[in-house]
Amino acid sequence: MSLKLNHLSHSFGSHRTLRDIELAIDTGEQVALIGPSGCGKTTLLRILGTQLMPTQGTVRQLGTNSADLSAKDLKTLRTKIAFIPQHLGLVPNVSVLRNILNGGLGKTGLLSAIRQMLYVTKAETQRVYQLLERTGISEKLYDRTDSLSGGQQQRVAIARALYQNPEVILADEPTSAIDPARARSLIELLTQLSQEENITLAVSMHNLELAKAYFPRLIGLKEGTVKFDTPPAKLKAEQSQDLYLIKPQDHG
Amino acid sequence: MGKSPLAPLVSERLQQTSRQHLGKKRINGRKITILVLFALLAGCIHHLGPMPERPPGSTEGFFKAALSPTLTDQSQSLPDGATPFSNRILKELATTLRYSFIAMSMAVPAGLFLGFFASTAWWPSGANATLSRLLLRPLHLAVRTTTTLMRSVHELIWAILLLAALGHDPMTACIALALPFTGTLAKVFSEIIDEQIALAHAHAITSGASPLQAFLATLIPQSFPDMATYTLYRFECSLRSSAVLGFVGIETIGLSIRKSFENNFYNELWTELYLLLVVIIIVDIMGARLRKQLNSIAPRTKNTPPSSSTAERIKSLKATTPRWKMPRILLWATLLLTLISWFPGALGIPADQLVKDSSHIDRSQRVSHFITKLTPQPLRENPLGQNGSLAETAAWADNLWQTNGKEALINTLAMATAAVIISALLAWLIIPWGSRAIAQRHPLEVYSGQTSQLTNILWKSYGIITRLFFILSRAIPEYIYAYLLIGILGISAWPLVFALAVHNLGILGRLWGEVIENQPTPAPKQLLYTGSSRLQTYLHSFIPSSFNRFLMYLFYRWETCVREATVLGMLGFASLGLHIQLARSFSRAYDEMLYYVLLGAAMILIGDLISVLLRRSLKKQ
Numbered sequence: 015m016s017l018k019l020n021h022l023s024h025s026f027g028s029h030r031t032l033r034d035i036e037l038a039i040d041t042g043e044q045v046a047l048i049g050p051s052g053c054g055k056t057t058l059l060r061i062l063g064t065q066l067m068p069t070q071g072t073v074r075q076l077g078t079n080s081a082d083l084s085a086k087d088l089k090t091l092r093t094k095i096a097f098i099p100q101h102l103g104l105v106p107n108v109s110v111l112r113n114i115l116n117g118g119l120g121k122t123g124l125l126s127a128i129r130q131m132l133y134v135t136k137a138e139t140q141r142v143y144q145l146l147e148r149t150g151i152s153e154k155l156y157d158r159t160d161s162l163s164g165g166q167q168q169r170v171a172i173a174r175a176l177y178q179n180p181e182v183i184l185a186d187e188p189t190s191a192i193d194p195a196r197a198r199s200l201i202e203l204l205t206q207l208s209q210e211e212n213i214t215l216a217v218s219m220h221n222l223e224l225a226k227a228y229f230p231r232l233i234g235l236k237e238g239t240v241k242f243d244t245p246p247a248k249l250k251a252e253q254s255q256d257l258y259l260i261k262p263q264d265h266g
Numbered sequence: 267m268g269k270s271p272l273a274p275l276v277s278e279r280l281q282q283t284s285r286q287h288l289g290k291k292r293i294n295g296r297k298i299t300i301l302v303l304f305a306l307l308a309g310c311i312h313h314l315g316p317m318p319e320r321p322p323g324s325t326e327g328f329f330k331a332a333l334s335p336t337l338t339d340q341s342q343s344l345p346d347g348a349t350p351f352s353n354r355i356l357k358e359l360a361t362t363l364r365y366s367f368i369a370m371s372m373a374v375p376a377g378l379f380l381g382f383f384a385s386t387a388w389w390p391s392g393a394n395a396t397l398s399r400l401l402l403r404p405l406h407l408a409v410r411t412t413t414t415l416m417r418s419v420h421e422l423i424w425a426i427l428l429l430a431a432l433g434h435d436p437m438t439a440c441i442a443l444a445l446p447f448t449g450t451l452a453k454v455f456s457e458i459i460d461e462q463i464a465l466a467h468a469h470a471i472t473s474g475a476s477p478l479q480a481f482l483a484t485l486i487p488q489s490f491p492d493m494a495t496y497t498l499y500r501f502e503c504s505l506r507s508s509a510v511l512g513f514v515g516i517e518t519i520g521l522s523i524r525k526s527f528e529n530n531f532y533n534e535l536w537t538e539l540y541l542l543l544v545v546i547i548i549v550d551i552m553g554a555r556l557r558k559q560l561n562s563i564a565p566r567t568k569n570t571p572p573s574s575s576t577a578e579r580i581k582s583l584k585a586t587t588p589r590w591k592m593p594r595i596l597l598w599a600t601l602l603l604t605l606i607s608w609f610p611g612a613l614g615i616p617a618d619q620l621v622k623d624s625s626h627i628d629r630s631q632r633v634s635h636f637i638t639k640l641t642p643q644p645l646r647e648n649p650l651g652q653n654g655s656l657a658e659t660a661a662w663a664d665n666l667w668q669t670n671g672k673e674a675l676i677n678t679l680a681m682a683t684a685a686v687i688i689s690a691l692l693a694w695l696i697i698p699w700g701s702r703a704i705a706q707r708h709p710l711e712v713y714s715g716q717t718s719q720l721t722n723i724l725w726k727s728y729g730i731i732t733r734l735f736f737i738l739s740r741a742i743p744e745y746i747y748a749y750l751l752i753g754i755l756g757i758s759a760w761p762l763v764f765a766l767a768v769h770n771l772g773i774l775g776r777l778w779g780e781v782i783e784n785q786p787t788p789a790p791k792q793l794l795y796t797g798s799s800r801l802q803t804y805l806h807s808f809i810p811s812s813f814n815r816f817l818m819y820l821f822y823r824w825e826t827c828v829r830e831a832t833v834l835g836m837l838g839f840a841s842l843g844l845h846i847q848l849a850r851s852f853s854r855a856y857d858e859m860l861y862y863v864l865l866g867a868a869m870i871l872i873g874d875l876i877s878v879l880l881r882r883s884l885k886k887q
Contacts, residue, residue: 065472085394093474103469107560108487109587116466116483120474127479131486136577143580153570155580156587161563178473 016041016182016214017062022071024057031057033238034071039216041181044208046225047218049235050258055218056100058235059184062216063097064088076181093120096175098185102167106160110151110170113159114142117177145173149203165196172203182214183207189219197221201228222254296813303687310684313676314759328754331532335540340531355522355538359545362518364617365436365511366504367600367607369443373504374497376444377451383409384456387464388481409452417449418870420833421507422745423863425514426850431636433629437620439516443507447500458492459485491560494593498553502546506743509542513745523746527753539742546741555592564588639856666861670845674862675869678841681759681834682827685766690820692767693774698804700732700775701782703790709803710787712794736779740772748834762834762841766827777819781812821877828873832866842866 019037023030031054039045047055060066061073064080072079076094083091096117104113115130115138122130130138139155146152149169154162159170168188175183185204189197201217205228208215219225225232226246234241234257242253339351349357382388383405390398419427425442432438462485470480512520519542526535568586573579610617638646644658698704706729707722708714744765751761790807798806809816835843842862849859 063472089474089476092472097469097472099465099469101465103465105466105484105487107491112487116470116475117473119470119479119483124476124478127482131482139580140576143576153583155583158563
């Protein structure tokens with residue numbers, strides 16, 4: 015079992031974001047989280063990615079309850095989970111190479127980090143180049159990251175995630191800021207990588223059609239609760255319509 | 267300025283709208299601030315009194331000589347074999363540069379080190395980190411206090427103290443520059459780091475990095491452009507400070523300026539001023555260029571050829587990456603010039619030894635003698651408070667306060683405040699003329715109707731002249747302005763105020779000008795589209811949206827002006843600087859001198875605190 019949530023609730027102050035979530039994701043599974051803005055998708059992903067500790071209930075990643083872990087073990091767990099935030103978290107004024115190398119910080123020591131600031135070995139460069147080839151932007155190896163388009167920066171973030179050799183990839187709304195064609199090719203890339211490397215994949219998104227096309231499991235979230243958890247074929251029309259229905263008092 | 271026939275109607279409607287919608291609170295805030303500034307200015311003018319009559323002019327010809335700088339000595343009575351004028355001033359210019367390089371090469375590493383400890387961005391967070399944070403806090407406080415103390419004493423005063431303590435070596439001058447600059451660099455570096463958007467940092471932690479690793483790999487590269495740009499600006503300041511050290515006897519160009527003025531050799535004087543100006547303006551322009559390049563993407567000039575193997579492709583990609591040239595050139599030039607400054611002998615360049623050969627016994631004797639004289643008189647016999655020496659010291663300090671200290675403090679504050687307000691009011695009037703956004707044929711590229719080529723040229727000239735004015739006014743150090751103005755106008759507070767104001771005007775011109783250039787353009791463009799004039803756009807859009815940032819910079823400059831004002835008094839006006847000078851030169855009462863120095867430092871510490879609190883509350887808005 016790769017990721018497991020038991021009776022999970024989370025509140026930010028008095029605001030309840032997630033209510034009693036039960037969820038289990040297997041190793042190598044591909045899951046799409048669908049839901050309207052403010053439904054708790056990002057919070058759920060952040061809890062799965064050990065960024066947040068839930069206020070109630072338990073979360074288990076890769077077989078361990080992350081709340082029980084020491085600082086060192088938490089670090090080790092984190093290196094196995096690659097979280098791609100919505101804002102990507104790239105350093106804008108350095109090269110693509112450096113941003114991707116930052117993905118490997120958890121696995122090397124402080125001295126290595128200092129050494130990398132001054133000198134990057136051939137082996138490291140080769141490895142980064144190969145990852146960029148897989149994500150289709152190999153010619154951007156030495157370019158300044160903020161000179162790339164939004165879609166290209168997404169691919170840098172994915173390459174950075176792969177550099178970690180992760181067991182889990184969590185992507186928070188990777189397609190919200192790019193055009194439909196590029197969104198499609200990005201989701202194709204993510205699902206392909208997940209299948210090839212047997213990496214557990216959980217992606218939150220708005221585009222239901224795209225999710226249905228590429229993900230074998232769809233989880234619908236609304237107001238902090240799971241509304242459905244089905245393969246696309248079994249998804250009923252009312253279920254998906256109800257998800258995005260705006261009631262008069264709800265301004266989203 | 268061309269107005270559409272609709273403009274009067276539109277602006278009335280704008281005023282109505284702004285009254286209704288902007289809300290009373292905000293409008294009153296700005297108006298109240300400006301009223302307070304005027305009131306403060308009036309108070310300062312009242313306190314400082316009117317300017318006394320000009321003394322009979324021995325300074326005729328001073329301004330005429332501006333047009334005829336000379337390259338040869340004006341003195342008629344030089345001994346044979348004396349160094350000719352041009353050689354002498356070039357040597358002094360080289361010394362000025364040399365001391366700057368040495369001082370900065372000490373201040374930058376020290377500033378980085380202290381800045382690291384003054385920053386909180388690398389602290390671990392989370393439940394496991396409470397103990398570390400508890401231990402880090404006192405360290406953080408200690409470092410911040412040290413750096414504030416270092417920079418609250420002006421470099422000229424450091425020079426006076428260190429020259430008396432350590433003797434007249436070139437290295438002493440460099441240390442005097444390096445100490446306050448380390449404090450400033452540490453503070454600014456830590457602020458740059460702490461104010462970075464930390465998204466990449468947070469992500470690194472998520473992927474398992476330790477706080478230190480994340481700090482080095484994300485925050486440091488992100489902060490680099492601002493830190494590098496600021497360092498170059500500090501170097502420019504160090505040139506000015508190095509020049510001014512000449513006024514306390516160190517052989518930089520300030521020494522010649524003083525001598526030429528005292529001897530009424532005005533042609534020589536103007537040559538020296540022009541030389542200093544040229545050097546500083548070159549550094550200023552380089553700084554602007556560096557900032558632009560570090561913050562933008564270099565254009566691609568070479569295409570990457572196809573290659574056969576991965577290794578080759580990586581190599582050719584690296585070779586054809588678009589890169590700016592200037593950062594690299596500057597880096598190598600800086601390293602080279604720093605090496606030459608430290609070890610000129612290695613290249614066969616004749617220069618003074620940094621530390622003159624005097625016996626160790628001499629120097630340590632000198633230091634202990636100095637420390638004795640520095641201790642307040644009552645404490646010298648009874649340093650641990652015996653025989654009521656503490657009470658005596660308190661009485662001694664109180665006496666100094668009642669006789670000179672209080673008056674000097676108030677004068678210093680009044681001069682600084684008056685200068686800052688005068689420069690702010692002038693800046694508000696002058697800046698739009700130099701703004702690339704406003705002062706052009708089609709402001710903000712909003713088409714404004716047919717205009718003649720002459721109008722186009724006029725607009726461009728306003729911009730160039732204004733920006734040139736700002737560059738020139740900030741290139742000359744305040745101390746030199748003050749020195750010359752006192753020579754022309756006589757001794758009173760006002761030459762010092764004007765000196766501070768002119769220099770500050772140049773700096774505000776640049777800082778505030780940048781704020782305006784960086785404003786988002788949709789709002790002012792909308793005003794222009796609906797018929798506003800440039801003036802209306804400036805008053806109703808640019809000023810309101812920049813006001814808070816203007817005030818932040820104004821407080822920061824007030825701090826700096828207070829520092830400068832304490833020192834300008836050394837030129838003869840009853841501020842702290844005067845008493846420092848008197849205690850040093852006439853009575854050799856170093857303990858009294860220390861009292862005034864500490865008083866000045868305390869004032870700056872308080873001013874710093876006020877400024878930080880005010881800036882924080884402004885940022886929240």
